[in-house]
Amino acid sequence: MEDLLDIQGLKTYFFTEAGVVKAVDGIDFHVGKDEAVGLVGESGSGKTVTGLSVLRIVPRPGRILAGTIRYEGEDLLSKSEEEMRKIRGSKIAMTFQDPTTSLDPLYTIENQLVEVIREHQKGLSKEEASEGAMKLLEMVGIPEPELRIKAYPHELSGGMKQRIAISRALASRPLLLFADEPTTNLDVTVQAQVLELLEDLREKLKMSLVMITHDMGIIAETTQRVQVLYAGMVAEVAETHSLFVKPMHPYTEALLQAVPRIDQRRELKVIPGNIPNLINPPPGCRFHPRCPYAKELCWQKVPILEAMDDGHMAACHFWRELSLTGV
């Protein structure tokens, strides 16, 4: 089956005054039709920048340097800005982390939804578009949509804003949605509702979903396949189940250990240190300064992403020797 999205060797760097930040440094990533893929990693691992790169809306001073991004076989990086504009929203869409800032505070919900609807369906009258806006609100389960539609963002709760942000991203029925930390700023109960909504919509609209998150719990709940990023590079790729049961990369193990469990009495393990400075990343394997299993080879040589029989891939020199703990 051909992939909906296929990224090869993507490099997106930020040319800041302090130096070149290698936010995404050679990432391969693909998403199949109807698939839900997780993109996991700490802040600064390159998850969001990957999404922004696909839409080609990387803010300056960031720039895509190398790689190919194919959507339905078409190379997105060779498209003109005008062509990209037609793809954004209608074919590929993205929702953003913070629902309190992802809606413009100056316009009503109706206004903002109508704007998107008419962007991609030029002939539509205002009335038809606001009818469409109403349908969108119903689709994402906003209670009393006829009242909410006239509201301004500050009059709504965080969960509602996130639902509306999702409905806006889906206004033109894209086939691929990047959901960037859709639940990070929400209450736990609302988180579950938003995840369920995304799952529902994915099935109903037959779209693919890329779930960008650092929360392994969300990954377990919503995805079929996971890609773990560390410091702008791919650490591990696997079926979600396989990744949880049998992690192959020490970083994945550390991420799994950092998830609180109510069924086990154990101390929560934190990953020592911070994500490395991406201007001067550590040599060799970028994870080696924080890795409990690191040996000399780890800072001498960059590990390549190796595939096992079942398609499970890991970028670690010692994946054969280590027996890592899953959950």
Add this chain to the structure above:
Amino acid sequence: MQKETEPESSTTVKREVATAARRERRGASQWAVAWRRFKRNKAGLAGLFIVLFFLFIALTSPWLAPYPPRSFQALYEGEAGQPPSWKHPFGTSRAGLDIYSEVLHGTRGDLYVGVGATVVAVIIGMVIGAVAGYSRGAGGDVLLMLSQVFYTIPLLPLILLFARVFSILVAQGFGLTLILLLLGVFGWSSVSFIVRGEILRVRELDFVQASRSIGASRHRVIFRHIVPNILTPIIITATLFIAGNILTEVVISFLGFGDVNTSTWGITIQEGITYMRTEWWTPVFPGLATLMAVLGFNLVGDGLSDALNPRLRD
């Protein structure tokens, strides 16, 4: 998964509370919210009243004032240098000006300079600040440096110099507009700092990124999402600028660099200050007018900055 099912009674209560809250808040744009908060601010309202009062006078002064501007009629009537009376409520100057008429006409002159110079400064400052904030590179840096240079220049001496040079070189009668332009052309730097900073802030917000992500054009992102969101600090600054510009005009005239052919508060104060001991009314009434106008605009500015401050939610 937990659905939103609650006991009947609690749902009813919640619905009532929600309805009440909605009646209060539904469809309240940021401007409506700001106005509601401004209304509760007594000082701000007083300021607004003062400002509207002066605006009314500025618009109607030709009909309100008993004497035309710069008319020394009282001298010919033998009433020069007289204290306030029924005929001359604010008295007359030694040269024969009816101070009441001069204060009314001066309102028009000073608001013209105060508002006009602010408009000029805001336009220049917005353009330069916007470009400086939007272009990351040498161009933006140069404009930022330019703003800093203008910020460090001592404004008053420079304006005095230009005013004197121009009034010698250029024909008379250009006076007030000249001062207006000088104040605007040299006073934009703080506006440009604010605009630049706001653009740098707003352009990073998620909704800007979000509107790009659904296919909005660059033009739409800038004019529909960025510009309207940076207006509030500009409005606040502009209000305070008007007060500052009125005061500067008075200072310029007081120092003898003003336009003697036009009625302004500064000119009247300047002409009366020499005889202050015996004829106190000549400088005091225009001085009071200046005080009130500056106070009014400052109160409105402060009220606006409270009302529009998102961190002071009620």
